[in-house]
Structure formats: structure tokens, C-alpha cells
Amino acid sequence: MGSAGLARLHGLFAVYKPPGLKWLHLRDTVELQLLKGLNAGKPPAPEHRVRFLLAPMEGSEEKELTLTAASVPTLTNHRLVHGPAFTSLKIGVGHRLDAQASGVLVLGVGHGCRLLTNMYHAHLTKDYTVRGLLGKATDDFCEDGRLVEKTTYDHVTREKLDRILAVIQGSHQKALVTYSNLDLQSQEAYEMAVRGVIRPMNKSPMLITGIRCLRFTPPEFLLEVQCMHETQQQLRKLVHEIGLELKTTAVCTQVRRTRDGFFTLDDALLRTQWNLNSIQDAIGAAAPRVAAELENLRPRLDTQEHPSPGQPWDSKGPRSTLGLESCAGH
Template structure:
């Protein structure tokens, strides 16, 4: 069982990281659970060897003789040489800090190389970010050291939506800049229509979509689609939104709901961090992982196309396609 399972234990899988748990502790916990599963199989029947043992002759206890006896060989027994599997190499994808929760992708075996492919694909991630109006703290978190309290009665849903629209528009313009695309090219227009514009290299946090899901002052809930972010930057974003609204705000929750092509539906809860569940998940998602990585790592356009003679591919057309300056949303 153990050797057969190790051969199949290669790929990507997603877990749900609860708040308050360090990502490294999660990785070590999963490694421990996998090792328990690999070593839990029934031990193989030990080989038998012939040994000549000295003992009394039957019927005459005073006379000794050598008797051929079959005895088990214990050199490979688990209690002698220890467990068969003692360590696994497990990689962690885009990390979550201790306070954040949500989808955390891990790779084992060949999956560690697939994590690099996911990183190189510059895929977007989705978050739900909960904010609380009326106060500011030193670390932008609700439980941080209180710095200031402010009134928020003047804040409305319409004002918040306008601020979010401005944020999305400015970040989408930055996205085009970091993608190193010629705004007047057919390539840029084609990628914009497919929503495939991404930075070619590392960049600051870029927000591709942001909207308000729920507004009940002092609480509000945002859905943020972004890349190259940290959870602390998302908390700071809530703080900056509060300032734009002429008040203050702190972040009370950051939850990642999607990492690339892994969603909450794919994430294994803590009760399922075991060998059989992880094996089943790797096998079930392997075809989708291969297809998504192939699609996202494929060259931008297979064959360059020239603009149609009856249409001008200018920066205004591209901006319209991207939705720059429009209302916030996906």
C-alpha cells in the first residue's frame, strides 16, 4: 500500500487554511498525516530462514543436539528499522499569513514543479475582505492598537462604489503598463477581450476587479480580484478606502476564495487532511490542472494578426474593452 500510494502521490491539491494557523504548521501537519497513512499498511510477512538451534533431545533431556528450525528474519521489521517513510517534500504555493484564511495550494512530488508553473502564469486570486468603519489601528487589523475613532454616518453605498470604481480603473491602467503591451496593437486588443492581460514579471499589487458585496455600516464586505498581493496590503487597502470616504476603517477578515483555478470547493477541510482524501483530490483535479496550466502558459497569440483595415486599434478602444473608468465589478 505504501509504495503504491507514493507512486500516485504526485500533483497539486488545495486545502482550507483556518485563521490563526501558520502556513508552515499546516504544511507540517499534512506531511505528518500523509506519513501516517503511508506507514499504516500491514507489515509484510517476514522472510523465513533456517537456523540450527541447540536443544535437548526428545526423551533424553540430558543430551543436547542441533535441530533445524525455520525462524523469521527481523532485519527489515518495522520495530527494528523504523517506519518505511520518514519524510516528504511538500511545496506551498501563494502563502497566507497567520490571520488570513482560505484556499492554500500545496504540491507534492511532481506537483512542486507545477507550483512554479502556477507562479509563472501570474494567475489572479479572489478574496473576500471585511471592513469596519469608524476606527483606525496601527496594523490596519480590528484587534490592533487603537489609533483613532471617527464618525461614519455620512458614508453611503454609492460613495463606496464610486471609490471602488476609481481604484479598479487606476489598477487596470497599471496592469496594461506592467504587461509591456503596445496599446495600439492587435495583440493588446485580443488579450483585453479575453481578459488575459497580465504582467510579464513581478509587479506591485494589481487589482483587476473590486466590488462591494454587502454594506451595513459600520460593516462592509468587499470582493477583490487581484495578483501579486499580500494579505497585509489588502488590509491597508481597507484603511485607504476609509480615508477616501473621509473616515477611517479597519480590516476584520481576509479570506481567499480562489487561487488561480482552485476554489473553495476544491479545498480540503482539516478533517480530510489524510492520505486517502489527498490522493483522491490529486487524481480528480489532475486533468483540470494540466489543461489550465497549458492554456495559461501558452504564448499570447499563436499567430500575430494585423488590425482590420476598417477599424483603428487605438488606446481608447483598448480602454473601453478593459472597462477603465467604469463602475467596479468583475
């Protein structure tokens, strides 16, 4: 099972990261479960070698010993002698999630680590649901942070929130065109706009391609955000700045990624599925889709600027996550 199982472990798959779990601990847990599955297979039959062993001579009354040829197993490759066959795996992590966030996290095994790099250069959008709470402000924009202010929010309506979201989306869409380095008068720009695949050529501040309110039940509200080059802390700060634009305050109570490029919540393996068979099946199911999507993006990927070694996947972004200052004049 070991070698055959390893051959099916080259590719990409997604897991669901629960809140409170660090991405590095998740990666190590997945690696441990995969190694356990690879090493759990039945070991191959040991090789036999001919040895000359001392044995009593037949028909001798004085119990004389003589060398007798015998076939005995070779134990040099036995698991109890040299240890487990697999001790480490090459597992890469895509766009990371911080400890407080949850949702889709893409991992790559073996050759799949190269596909993670291709996903990085494609500048694919990611979807989040972000939950906010009106009337409070904290030092880290999270509900459990140190409280710095409490405000009223009775004047906030769904219409006012929708107007603020429309302004945010419009300003970020202008910035998206600017960072894409496209000639707006060209046929290429027109065709890409029709297909909705305009993306920045290189790294950029956080760009929001879509934002809308899914639910508004004061003091709580739920946003759906499509974005790229973001960090989860920037999304929390976005909630804080939306509260300020509404003449009140707001904190973020939840950040949940629902899609990362080609992978959605339906593809994400739950904690009980972090085992060899489930991951092999997930890699096999995702492989044709990933190959087709990357092939469609290949002309665009060939023009991307490769990051320097050690460059993080997530940019720091502008000081204002609303992007109103950084987009002025574009």
C-alpha cells in the same frame, strides 16, 4: 499500502486554512497526517531464511543436541527494528496566507512542487472577500490593533463607496497593461484582452483586476477583490485607504481567500479531511484540470523571467495600495 499510497501523492491539492493558524504549522500538520496514513498500512510479510539451530537429537536418551535446518523470519526489516518506513515528505506551499487570514491554501507533494513553480510563473489571479468596519483606525489596519483614531461615518453612502472602487479598479487596470509589456496595437494584445488573460510578464506591485462591494450595512461593508502579487497586509491597508478616500476611517476585520488560480473553496479540504485518503482523492481529482490549465498557459510561461533562488512569492508592492500614485501617467 505504503509504496502504492506514495505513488498517488504526487500533485497539487488545496486545504482551507482557518484564521489564527500559521501556514507552517498547517504544512507540518498535513505532513504528519500523511506520514501517519502511509505508515499505518499492513507491513509486508517478513522474508524467511534458513538457519541451523541446535535441537535435541531424535531417539537420543541422553538428550544430545544437533544442528537442524529451520526456516525463520528475518527481523531486520521489521517496523519495531528499523522504525517507520516513511519519516518525511516533500511538501511545498503555494501563495501563503498570514496567521490572521483564512481561505484556500494550495499545497504540492512530491512532483507537485514543480507545478507550484509553474503556477507562480503563470501570475494567476486570486479572489478574496475583505470585510471592513467604518469609523475606526488602528496602527496595523486590523480591528484588534491599537486604536489611533475614531471618526464619524454617517456621510458615507453605497454610491460614494462604489465610485471609489471604480477609480481603484481603473487605475490598476492601466497598470496591468503597463506591466504586461504588450503592444496594445497588436493582435496578441487584442486576443488576450478578449479572453481576459492579460497578466504581467514578471513580478510587479499588487495589481487589482476587479473590486466590488458585495454588502454595505454601515458601519460594516464587504468587498470582493480579484488581484495578483498581493499580501494580506496590503489588502488590509487597502481598506484603510478606502476609508480615507471616503473622508472617514476604516479597519479590516477579515481577509478570506476564496480562489487561488485553479483552486476554489469547493476544492479546499477542511481540517477533518487532512488525511491520506482524502488528500489522495483531491490530488487525483485536480490533476486533469491543473494539467489542462497549465498547458493552455504554456506559451505564456515560456516567456516568463524565473525568479532568483529564495525570492518570495509575494511582492512588497507600492507604498499606496490604492495604486493611484504608482499608476499616474500610465
